[in-house]
Amino acid sequence: MRYISTRGTAPVLTFSEAMMTGLARDGGLYVPETVPQFTPDEIAALAGQSYEEVAYRVMRPFCGESFSEEELRGAIARAYAGFGHAARAPMVQLAPNHFLLELFHGPTLAFKDFAMQVIGQLFQIALARDGKKITIVGATSGDTGSAAIEAFRGLDNVDVFILFPHGRVSEVQRRQMTTPSEVNVHALALEGDFDDCQGKLKDMFNDFTFRDEVGLAGVNSINFARVLAQIVYYFTAAVALGAPHRKISFTVPTGNFGDIFAGFLAKEMGLPVERLVIATNQNDILDRCIKQGAYAKRGVKPSISPSMDIEVSSNFERALFWAYGKDGAAITALMGELSEAGSFTVSENAMAALLQNYDSGSVDEAGTSGVIARTLAETGELICPHTAVGVGVAEAALARQPEVPMVTLSTAHPAKFPDAVEAATGIRPPLPPRMADLFDRPERVTRVPNDLAALETLIRERRRK
């Protein structure tokens, strides 16, 4: 299995090389050259298997020779052992043909744990083999950061620096990042929004001197291994609802497009996915692009679903790569236009390709609160604001095609966003007992400017040599 860049000119790599490399050296994102195929019989055989077994069968063909069966099975087993639900990703029914896929039973209460826990294990295997030390830098709008810290805290050969937008994450999210006491963990509050954080991260990858000096590694969904581990729950959910004998649609609360792109790959592998519905909050650049064919920045507005306050949606580049027939030069040109002019127009053929797979919708702030309140009243389920955006968009999509079961991804636990949930329902969701003292723990955080040179200097000084 070989991995190629969406921009077409970076070296072709194996799975573990792509995982340890992060951003391709031409600025693109690594993708598998070919997508492994599952037959209907192979999909049917997943029914009744444990989450770990499905994860092994789905991930194995993407890994090539990078990890042995024993290594991959061991990594998966250790990754999910700490999850708070035996099914790992259970489903609850909200309405006839509408299901919620709960992805918040991991250690940091968001879907990020599903992939981050696995790649934490895979990184450790790879690092033990070659004896290297690495510096992970991550950008977060709230959830990736704590998931990365949880997966890598305390490791001798890894330093973790997390950039989050100052004042734009929930207090629970911030404390999850600022209270770990391990010396290898560094929470950095950047003056700017998430796009600034991710922009600086990509700038660091594109500064080859810095990148090679510090052994830079990335655990955002820039890293294909993150996306890979997120494919698994599309299979478990679809099979539980009757795949491969029945088509299933998914609605995905979307920001950086990693989660929904994992659903696209599940479809490419042979899973009968009818529609992948992109759900955006008031930062609706992806919804506008799907409806109007132009990707145009307007400026990020803070919302009550802060993890989706994103305009430069990194993995949309991967979706465009497929839509443009894997033409790296075309993607390079589009990404150049985006950084220079803040917008680009999608060609007619590429739009047609996107519309074969994706549908979209958005929910504004009042709508999000309304969905949280209504979902509680009608179903008894208390949901987080990101999930509420998904539920609102899914209900509209389901009304257009009621005969196809719809799965909405519930991407975070409501207790991560207690203010928004309380404002909508009057109920303040409690943190699980293991996190009950989160507000008593001392915080450690450094305010940083939105400045590449200053960030690189800080990382050079703080990382352990």
Ligand SMILES: Cc1ncc(COP(=O)(O)O)c(C=O)c1O
């Ligand atoms: C709770 C939550 N929901 C949804 C999203 C959006 O997911 P993605 O960035 O993969 O589109 C995020 C951030 O990634 C998130 O943290």
Ligand SMILES: N[C@@H](CCOP(=O)(O)O)C(=O)O
């Ligand atoms: N919403 C994310 C943003 C980063 O996404 P990633 O999937 O690329 O890591 C977050 O919570 O940090």
